[in-house]
Amino acid sequence: MDHFTARLADVDPEVYAALEAETARQRNGIELIASENLVSRATLEALGSPMVNKTVEGYPGGRYYGGAEHADRIELLAVERAMELFGAAYANVQPHSGSQANLAVFLAFVKPGDTVLSMDLSAGGHLSHGAAPNLSGKWFDIVSYGVNADGFLDYEGMAATARATSPKLIIAGGSAYPRAIDFERFRVVADDVGAILLVDMAHWAGLVAARVHPDPVPVADVVTATTYKNLRGVRGGFILSHRAELARKLNSAVFPGVQGSVILNAVAAKAVAFREAMTPEFRAYARGVLDNARALAATLVDRDITVLTGGTDTPLLVVDLRPLGLTGAAASDVLERAGLTANKNGVPDDPESPRVTSGLRLGSSAGTARGFGVDEFTQIGDWVADVLEAMTAGTAEPAASRVRGEVETMVSAFPIYPA
Numbered sequence: 001m002d003h004f005t006a007r008l009a010d011v012d013p014e015v016y017a018a019l020e021a022e023t024a025r026q027r028n029g030i031e032l033i034a035s036e037n038l039v040s041r042a043t044l045e046a047l048g049s050p051m052v053n054k055t056v057e058g059y060p061g062g063r064y065y066g067g068a069e070h071a072d073r074i075e076l077l078a079v080e081r082a083m084e085l086f087g088a089a090y091a092n093v094q095p096h097s098g099s100q101a102n103l104a105v106f107l108a109f110v111k112p113g114d115t116v117l118s119m120d121l122s123a124g125g126h127l128s129h130g131a132a133p134n135l136s137g138k139w140f141d142i143v144s145y146g147v148n149a150d151g152f153l154d155y156e157g158m159a160a161t162a163r164a165t166s167p168k169l170i171i172a173g174g175s176a177y178p179r180a181i182d183f184e185r186f187r188v189v190a191d192d193v194g195a196i197l198l199v200d201m202a203h204w205a206g207l208v209a210a211r212v213h214p215d216p217v218p219v220a221d222v223v224t225a226t227t228y229k230n231l232r233g234v235r236g237g238f239i240l241s242h243r244a245e246l247a248r249k250l251n252s253a254v255f256p257g258v259q260g261s262v263i264l265n266a267v268a269a270k271a272v273a274f275r276e277a278m279t280p281e282f283r284a285y286a287r288g289v290l291d292n293a294r295a296l297a298a299t300l301v302d303r304d305i306t307v308l309t310g311g312t313d314t315p316l317l318v319v320d321l322r323p324l325g326l327t328g329a330a331a332s333d334v335l336e337r338a339g340l341t342a343n344k345n346g347v348p349d350d351p352e353s354p355r356v357t358s359g360l361r362l363g364s365s366a367g368t369a370r371g372f373g374v375d376e377f378t379q380i381g382d383w384v385a386d387v388l389e390a391m392t393a394g395t396a397e398p399a400a401s402r403v404r405g406e407v408e409t410m411v412s413a414f415p416i417y418p419a
């Protein structure tokens, strides 16, 4: 078979079958995992081009390899669009993931042993912000802030810890905190103690782009994000700043600091994501994501399910399952059999281990991308409540199979990736 013409189905039937099965899984179920989305056909095309072959290191105009003319064009397009979309003076689109973007920020501003203040993992923080098993937790002296009894960020505790420990870097943002963060309050504290302020907007970058969420770019020294969550694009990370003078420091932290060559097909797809995010269609999508997350939260609250903070300002919300006597692991298993994919998630002061947990994180980014509106998300909230109630009544399996049938009817009206 010819290297340049043979199709995947013939070259590798096993991988082909798994890929087809995954596409079918995405078509036939409802994706509620907050860190997932559904990319455009255009994104898939950008990812699958022979640009994947090109190796470059460094930055446009200063590469370490020849033949970089088109690679430079692609990366400059991505950088210019990121800067325009977010009103930033600086953008770096090379980070392979959000964690890599954060690692580069650590390298740029702190040294091993320095103090870093971030949100506790159990309060909704991210592994790459200093969790014990992560490099960030092993190499830096991590101090943390959390949430109050009502689930809202404890700004006073954050400020007191900052004053007591004088961190060099303060991180705002997380992966399971559902509310808008008051960046100005972080700014005041960072200025008081002379810290760099990093806002990690991985989960709501699309809402920021569409101006339906407070904008961290003018306030933070550095902003990190991913293109694949709420921004509805390729898997990858990027870095922004309103401080153009940080460009050299941040660029050299990404390359040669923590990365080598650029994944150019991913950079091409990032350029596509930024372009798509400038459209009125995307702004309507982002408003829909927020309306839908709020409708989902409100439906659950109406059904007496405990939602942390009682609602959300972002694409995600967290259900506390302790009042129902259920675990996140058990609930996400039964929901998956009902055609609703969600992830177990720790809640503040969770008595269960990270593999079990007492929470469930739900998100609206992917469902909204396939066209669901408030009616569909209200229905989804009722299904989630039905399944959780049935679990407490010992009738989980019949409820899951009933919901599975209804989910299939709903998704058939919202097709994705036509063959």
Ligand SMILES: *Cc1c(COP(=O)(O)O)cnc(C)c1O
Residues within 6 Å of the ligand: 035, 097, 098, 099, 100, 125, 126, 128, 173, 174, 175, 200, 202, 203, 226, 236, 237
């Ligand atoms: C998802 C996420 C990231 C990025 O994670 P990767 O899996 O490395 O792309 C970074 N920060 C936060 C807050 C996140 O939620």
